Every structure is written in C-alpha cells, then in structure tokens.
Amino acid sequence: MPSLPSLSEMSAREALSFMRRKIQTLTVIYADTQDRITTLLMSGVPQTAAQQARMNDILKQVNREIVVLNQQARAWAGGAAKEAYQKGMDITSQTLSQLGYTGSGVNFGARMHVQAVNVIADQMTADLLTANGSILRNATRFVRSTQQALITEGEINRQIIGGLIEGKTRRDVSKLIERRLMDQIEGGRLLTINGRNYQPRSYAELVARTRTREATSRGTVNATTQAGVDLVQISDHGTDTPICQVYEGKTFSISGGHSDFPQLDRMPPFHPGCWHAILPVIENVLIRRDEYDQAVEASNQDLTEAQKKAKQKAA
Numbered sequence: 001m002p003s004l005p006s007l008s009e010m011s012a013r014e015a016l017s018f019m020r021r022k023i024q025t026l027t028v029i030y031a032d033t034q035d036r037i038t039t040l041l042m043s044g045v046p047q048t049a050a051q052q053a054r055m056n057d058i059l060k061q062v063n064r065e066i067v068v069l070n071q072q073a074r075a076w077a078g079g080a081a082k083e084a085y086q087k088g089m090d091i092t093s094q095t096l097s098q099l100g101y102t103g104s105g106v107n108f109g110a111r112m113h114v115q116a117v118n119v120i121a122d123q124m125t126a127d128l129l130t131a132n133g134s135i136l137r138n139a140t141r142f143v144r145s146t147q148q149a150l151i152t153e154g155e156i157n158r159q160i161i162g163g164l165i166e167g168k169t170r171r172d173v174s175k176l177i178e179r180r181l182m183d184q185i186e187g188g189r190l191l192t193i194n195g196r197n198y199q200p201r202s203y204a205e206l207v208a209r210t211r212t213r214e215a216t217s218r219g220t221v222n223a224t225t226q227a228g229v230d231l232v233q234i235s236d237h238g239t240d241t242p243i244c245q246v247y248e249g250k251t252f253s254i255s256g257g258h259s260d261f262p263q264l265d266r267m268p269p270f271h272p273g274c275w276h277a278i279l280p281v282i283e284n285v286l287i288r289r290d291e292y293d294q295a296v297e298a299s300n301q302d303l304t305e306a307q308k309k310a311k312q313k314a315a
C-alpha cells in the first residue's frame with residue numbers, strides 16, 4: 001500500500017503513550033491484590049479443625065479484597081475513560097489547528113461527549129468486575145477443595161466425560177484436578193476468562209490498554225464530527241498485522257456520506273497491543289498538498305464487506 005504522509009506523527013505517538021501512568025496505577029492495584037490473595041490461599045492446607053476455621057477466615061478476607069477491588073476498579077474506570085477520551089479531543093483540536101482549520105471549535109461540555117464517556121467507563125467497569133468475579137470464584141473453589149480434600153462429583157464427571165482423564169479412579173481424578181487448581185493458584189493465575197487463565201495484573205493491564213485506546217479514538221472521532229469535519233486518517237508505521245493493514249494509512253469518512261472515501265467502520269485499536277492512532281484530516285489540505293487522488297486510491301483498496309455495502313447504498 002502506498003504510504004500517506006503522516007500528518008501529525010507526534011500527536012499519534014503521544015496519543016498512544018500518555019495513558020501509561022494511568023494504566024500502571026491499575027496494574028499495581030491488581031498486582032498487589034493478586035499477591036495478597038495468592039499468599040492467603042497458599043498459606044496452608046487444613047488438617048485440623050483450627051486450620052479449617054482459618055480457611056473460612058481466608059475466604060472472608062478474599063471476599064473483602066474483592067469488594068475493595070470492585071470499588072477501585074469502578075473509580076479507576078471513571079477517571080481513565082474521561083482522561084483518555086479528552087486526550088482524543090485534544091489531539092483533534094491540535095491537529096485541526098496544525099492543518100489551519102478555522103471552523104467550529106471543540107468543547108467537552110457537549111452532551112454527546114458526556115454520554116460517550118459514560119458508555120466507555122461502563123464497559124471498562126464491566127470488564128474489570130467480570131475479572132474480579134472470576135478471581136473470587138476460583139479462590140472459593142480452591143479453598144473449598146483444600147478444605148474438603150475432594151473435588152465435586154460434577155467436576156470429576158465433566159473431566160471424565162471430556163475425555164481428559166482415562167483409566168483412572170475417581171480418587172486419582174480428584175487429586176489431578178486439585179493439583180491443576182493448585183498450580184494455577186500458585187502461579188498467580190487467579191482468573192479465568194473464556195477458558196484461559198490469567199494473572200490479574202496482566203489481565204488488568206490488557207483491559208486498561210485496550211479500553212483507554214478505544215476511548216481516545218472515540219474522543220478523536222466525536223470531536224472531529226463536532227468540529228464539522230468528516231474525514232479521518234489512520235496512522236502508518238508499516239504494520240505486518242493483516243487486520244491493521246486493511247486500515248493503515250487510509251482516509252475514511254466518519255458519516256459514510258463522502259463520495260470518494262469509504263466509511264469508517266472500525267477504529268483503532270484493531271487488536272490488543274495495536275499501535276495505530278486515528279487523526280482528523282481536512283479535504284482542502286489534501287487537495288492543496290496534491291495528495292487527494294493518491295489518498296482516494298489508497299483508501300479504496302481492500303475494502304471491508306461493510307464498507308462495500310455502504311458504498312453501494314450511497315451510489
């Protein structure tokens with residue numbers, strides 16, 4: 001794909017790195033909680049009645065950890081969503097003024113922005129609370145299994161039916177499951193999402209990174225619309241990722257109503273860890289720089305199905 005000149009590489013880079021500290025704050029919260037819960041759970045398998053009582057106490061403490069973690073996650077999400085979104089708006093203002101745009105301005109007070117931030121904060125919170133719920137379930141399962149020194153019949157049957165374990169007695173199976181659970185907890189992989197085990201700290205970082213980037217892109221696009229501009233560009237760093245190659249360096253119409261440019265049907269990040277950014281661009285600037293035809297040609301290659309459909313509808 002012929003690469004378009006980057007309009008504002010500095011702001012693209014800035015957009016991607018500025019949330020680093022905020023993301024770190026959440027990662028540290030989860031790392032600390034993870035360490036405390038792992039230590040609690042590994043503090044001993046009960047043999048006596050006194051130790052059993054101690055395990056119940058551990059469960060209560062884990063519960064308290066999760067209650068606090070839920071509050072922290074909610075508070076973090078509210079702040080991070082707003083900050084990341086506003087960054088997107090700032091990038092829009094800066095880029096538009098660099099391009100010499102003198103149309104309407106951008107202001108955060110508008111209803112559309114407040115609503116958008118709330119939606120993003122709710123998504124972030126939901127992701128984190130789901131994760132926290134999984135930590136609690138795994139921890140409870142672990143404590144119960146060590147307490148009773150046996151795994152539920154249902155679990156054993158699932159594993160046998162699933163063909164995971166053959167030719168072993170129920171007792172062996174129970175031991176094997178317990179061992180697996182023990183390894184998982186010992187490794188700090190306290191949480192399970194879609195069948196995969198994660199350390200809370202890495203999962204929190206993944207959620208924070210992905211969701212704050214989404215917020216920044218959303219802030220950029222909404223502010224661009226508010227300023228009365230319809231075109232945006234995706235940054236270009238010569239990616240090897242197929243899912244990003246479809247969008248990289250291209251110019252899109254936010255409304256989908258432009259006669260030359262395809263509709264923006266997705267915005268970065270296109271996958272976890274994606275480094276692409278989105279920036280506004282002015283049609284007249286492209287024309288003045290003699291880049292318009294090249295941009296139209298490049299942007300209409302390898303259209304997605306949604307874009308093809310939108311184009312047919314407009315025609």
Ligand SMILES: [Zn+2]
Binds near residue numbers: 239241268274276
């Ligand atoms: Zn990417």
